[in-house]
Amino acid sequence: MARREKIYDIIIIGMGPAGLSAGIxxxxxxxKTLIIGKSADSKLYHIxxxxxxxxxxxxxxxxxxxxxxxxxxxxxFAAKLLEKNIVEIKKTKAVKPAKSAAGQNGQxxxxxxxxxxxxxKYSTKALIFAVGxxxxxxxxxxxxxxxxxxxxxxALCDASFFRDKPxxxxxxxxxxAKEALELCAYTRDIQIYTNGxxxxxxxxxxxxxxxKKIKINGNKITKIAGDKFVEKxxxxxxxxxxxxxxxxxxxxxxxxxxxxxLEVKTKNNFIxxxxxxxxxxxxxxxxxxxxxxxxxxxxxxGEGAVAGINATAFVQQR
Ligand SMILES: Cc1cc2nc3c(=O)[nH]c(=O)nc-3n(C[C@H](O)[C@H](O)[C@H](O)COP(=O)(O)OP(=O)(O)OC[C@H]3O[C@@H](n4cnc5c(N)ncnc54)[C@H](O)[C@@H]3O)c2cc1C
Numbered sequence: 001m002a003r004r005e006k007i008y009d010i011i012i013i014g015m016g017p018a019g020l021s022a023g024i025x026x027x028x029x030x031x032k033t034l035i036i037g038k039s040a041d042s043k044l045y046h047i048x049x050x051x052x053x054x055x056x057x058x059x060x061x062x063x064x065x066x067x068x069x070x071x072x073x074x075x076x077f078a079a080k081l082l083e084k085n086i087v088e089i090k091k092t093k094a095v096k097p098a099k100s101a102a103g104q105n106g107q108x109x110x111x112x113x114x115x116x117x118x119x120x121k122y123s124t125k126a127l128i129f130a131v132g133x134x135x136x137x138x139x140x141x142x143x144x145x146x147x148x149x150x151x152x153x154x155a156l157c158d159a160s161f162f163r164d165k166p167x168x169x170x171x172x173x174x175x176x177a178k179e180a181l182e183l184c185a186y187t188r189d190i191q192i193y194t195n196g197x198x199x200x201x202x203x204x205x206x207x208x209x210x211x212k213k214i215k216i217n218g219n220k221i222t223k224i225a226g227d228k229f230v231e232k233x234x235x236x237x238x239x240x241x242x243x244x245x246x247x248x249x250x251x252x253x254x255x256x257x258x259x260x261x262l263e264v265k266t267k268n269n270f271i272x273x274x275x276x277x278x279x280x281x282x283x284x285x286x287x288x289x290x291x292x293x294x295x296x297x298x299x300x301x302g303e304g305a306v307a308g309i310n311a312t313a314f315v316q317q318r
Pocket of ligand 1: 158
């Protein structure tokens with residue numbers, strides 16, 4: 001049986017830059033805030049020194065250090081941090097609104113129940129999804145081992161490290177084609193590997209790939225290999241291909257099951273939000289990579305701040 005804890009004003013799901021940024025804003029506004037997630041699961045955690053080149057005012061800082069500082073800031077304003085995964089969220093019965101604080105648009109106020117992996121239950125008046133996107137379990141042997149050492153999930157972030165070098169893009173849908181085309185500005189030596197899957201590119205993108213002379217291979221890749229950095233891929237046929245960079249675009253969202261139970265609307269595995277970071281469900285906000293491209297630190301922090309400010313206003317108006 002799940003054990004109930006006290007009611008929070010806001011629960012933030014995710015301990016990456018979006019979640020921590022939101023939490024700094026809500027806690028600083030004296031809103032009772034709980035941030036749940038694993039900072040080591042944030043994409044930012046694994047970025048080594050010198051690799052974040054495009055975040056305002058930051059040089060030679062590791063992702064881990066940035067997260068540790070963010071956690072300290074949130075705690076300083078009395079946010080509670082829980083390094084756990086959430087396995088379920090439920091919308092519970094509406095609570096009777098106070099006379100002076102009826103729900104927005106005449107709706108009764110809902111309470112959300114969040115259940116963590118250890119079966120503990122936490123209740124909240126508002127929720128912020130800051131869950132990032134999941135880079136699933138590794139699809140190719142050694143993918144995680146070489147993450148940040150030649151393997152990347154983001155052309156926009158890492159393309160400049162592969163200027164004029166041979167690279168491959170792995171995937172089979174439109175995002176793969178778009179990523180490959182984006183990389184053309186940095187190198188001409190690009191190939192797409194569908195890893196045995198059927199291509200699902202639009203004709204327009206196919207034509208552009210042809211124009212840029214980007215070859216598409218259907219071969220399966222069994223292994224990524226190298227010493228400290230990526231040096232080659234080994235195909236199922238045994239053939240070895242020399243590469244310096246591998247961009248993997250096949251990802252799926254981790255939050256699907258959580259959003260489905262709340263009926264939060266998504267499109268292409270991203271949560272749909274308006275400019276206030278509100279979802280279609282009152283009291284539920286979303287920020288960061290989980291709302292879509294560009295999946296960048298600056299966007300995550302900015303959207304986190306906006307979600308934090310608007311979730312605070314929502315709680316105060318209840
Ligand atoms: C190798 C690499 C290099 C990069 N380089 C750059 C760069 O140079 N510049 C740049 O701007 N961006 C870069 N990025 C992208 C940047 O790291 C992300 O855009 C940023 O981390 C997104 O922040 P986020 O908070 O939205 O998601 P994340 O940082 O991914 O955090 C997601 C959080 O959600 C939590 N979570 C997920 N599911 C659950 C659940 N069920 N229950 C509880 N918690 C959950 C996770 O535990 C995690 O704490 C890079 C990314 C990678 C992988």
